[in-house]
Amino acid sequence: MADQPRPTQEGKAPPEEKVPIGQVIFDDVFLLLMFGLVVPTAFYLIWSLWHVSVIPVFHP
Numbered sequence: 001m002a003d004q005p006r007p008t009q010e011g012k013a014p015p016e017e018k019v020p021i022g023q024v025i026f027d028d029v030f031l032l033l034m035f036g037l038v039v040p041t042a043f044y045l046i047w048s049l050w051h052v053s054v055i056p057v058f059h060p
Contacts, residue, residue, distance in 0.1 A: 025031055 025035070
């Protein structure tokens with residue numbers, strides 16, 4: 001029972017610590033999957049749109 005918080009002198013348990021956002025992200029497998037799909041997709045989409053926008057216009 002070492003994992004349970006010890007009550008203080010007043011009999012109340014100490015407030016629970018807030019979990020860091022990095023730990024929340026790395027603990028959630030589906031969130032990691034979403035980031036792993038969305039980040040490269042957005043990067044390549046933006047990169048391809050920029051690449052197409054800098055193609056010179058053909059004037060016959």
